[in-house]
Amino acid sequence: MTLYRKQTGPAFESPQLHKNMVMKKYYYERSNLLESEVNINFEELLWMNDEQTTEWIESLRKFILKEWDEKGIPPTIGQDTKDIKKNFRKLRDYPLHQGKKQFLTKDEDTGEYDVIKNYNKHASGVNQFFPTMLKTRVNKSSIYTWFTDEYKDKFQKVIRRILKRDSMYNWSRCLLENEKLSENFFVVQHRKSSVESGYLTLSKSEVENLNSKHTTNLPGELDDTKYKFLVHRFELGQKLFPAGIQAFRLGLGQPAVNFPPLTARYLYEKYTDHISQDVLNVYDPSAGWGGRILGAMSSFKRINYIGTDPNTDNYIDELGKTRYEYVADFFNNEVLETNPFWEEDKNTYHLFQDGSELLGTIQSFRRIRVHLIWFLRVHHTLTESNIVRTKNKAISYTLSMIVGEMVF
Numbered sequence: 001m002t003l004y005r006k007q008t009g010p011a012f013e014s015p016q017l018h019k020n021m022v023m024k025k026y027y028y029e030r031s032n033l034l035e036s037e038v039n040i041n042f043e044e045l046l047w048m049n050d051e052q053t054t055e056w057i058e059s060l061r062k063f064i065l066k067e068w069d070e071k072g073i074p075p076t077i078g079q080d081t082k083d084i085k086k087n088f089r090k091l092r093d094y095p096l097h098q099g100k101k102q103f104l105t106k107d108e109d110t111g112e113y114d115v116i117k118n119y120n121k122h123a124s125g126v127n128q129f130f131p132t133m134l135k136t137r138v139n140k141s142s143i144y145t146w147f148t149d150e151y152k153d154k155f156q157k158v159i160r161r162i163l164k165r166d167s168m169y170n171w172s173r174c175l176l177e178n179e180k181l182s183e184n185f186f187v188v189q190h191r192k193s194s195v196e197s198g199y200l201t202l203s204k205s206e207v208e209n210l211n212s213k214h215t216t217n218l219p220g221e222l223d224d225t226k227y228k229f230l231v232h233r234f235e236l237g238q239k240l241f242p243a244g245i246q247a248f249r250l251g252l253g254q255p256a257v258n259f260p261p262l263t264a265r266y267l268y269e270k271y272t273d274h275i276s277q278d279v280l281n282v283y284d285p286s287a288g289w290g291g292r293i294l295g296a297m298s299s300f301k302r303i304n305y306i307g308t309d310p311n312t313d314n315y316i317d318e319l320g321k322t323r324y325e326y327v328a329d330f331f332n333n334e335v336l337e338t339n340p341f342w343e344e345d346k347n348t349y350h351l352f353q354d355g356s357e358l359l360g361t362i363q364s365f366r367r368i369r370v371h372l373i374w375f376l377r378v379h380h381t382l383t384e385s386n387i388v389r390t391k392n393k394a395i396s397y398t399l400s401m402i403v404g405e406m407v408f
Helices: 015-023 042-046 050-073 081-093 124-129 148-166 204-208 243-251 261-270 291-297 324-334 356-361
Strands: 004-007 113-118 172-174 185-191 225-234 279-282 304-308 350-353 371-376 387-390 394-396 400-405
Touching: 042 148, 042 225, 050 148, 081 291, 081 324, 113 371, 124 279, 148 243, 185 394, 204 225, 261 400, 279 291, 291 304, 291 324, 291 350, 324 350
Parallel strands: 279 304, 279 371, 304 350
Antiparallel strands: 004 350, 113 387, 172 225, 185 225, 371 400, 387 394, 394 400
16 A cells, blocks of 8 residues: 655644654664763773773674664764754755855866865754664675674674774874884884885884884784884874764775755755746655755755655654654754744655655656656765766766656
């Protein structure tokens, strides 16, 4: 049976539903990892012996898994409700099309201003409305998988590399060959073929004469025929998190990523100037993780977002609505300004839980015979860099957009 809902007005469908949403939140907030006992200083982990390191990594794994399973909070920094509202508000206020904050930047190859360079983080809170996002498997595993018993041994190896060895340089840096050893340093080995010139290296004998606290990232037997020994300098008192959270995303496989809402809002507004109608219908055949519906709700242009997604994880049984609708209602009712005398225009939505391939058979969808923006679902490999190139009213590389009329 087709599940179909339509939001036609600025308010929730019932006062009781609004009351329930206020009483219970269906999104996670800021992680407790930063205040936890496992959030130690970098040097504390660095100076642990192998047994102590194993115990700490296991404590970290169990803490994160418990927070995730029992509270629905993944290992992300996250925002509290106040900050989510404040940053969502900035999505509507951001000057996309004018002034010094032009959204398009210059393409160095062509000289044309047709590149969207979006590093804006105002909308990152939308991920918190989709708690299974980091449980999505990409290339056979998800971020969540790495914290389970299945990946327990692999987790130990990776954490040693990305945290204790600081392979991503979150807490340390390599000394250059003209710099002197500082009081706080540690040594790592790299294959000779991968080490560029200009960095300070130590000989095997020099390393063997160091205090053991400087060599906790080295094996028991040193091989200077294959490896060079580089020196990392660090400052005392640096907490492992929040910097280590980004290391999770980069070191534990490929996480699912969201479509930038501000980019979506730009596309809706920029490439529909030739369409003359009061309300613009935007069709999204895969609603994903809510980035595009949030972009639609934040637009000044009057938009009716039409989305489809059969993912049952994104349906809230207690409310009888999808998480896409929940995000849209949160924006309309908790972010936009309203008072007894005036309220901001609120955009609307239609959500379908059928696959997009079935919509042509659904009568309520067939009645929509107006202009649509159709986002073709493609693999957007460049969205992590948040750079999109535009040309001739079409978006290439990461997505395509066709403006036309639906005909049934």
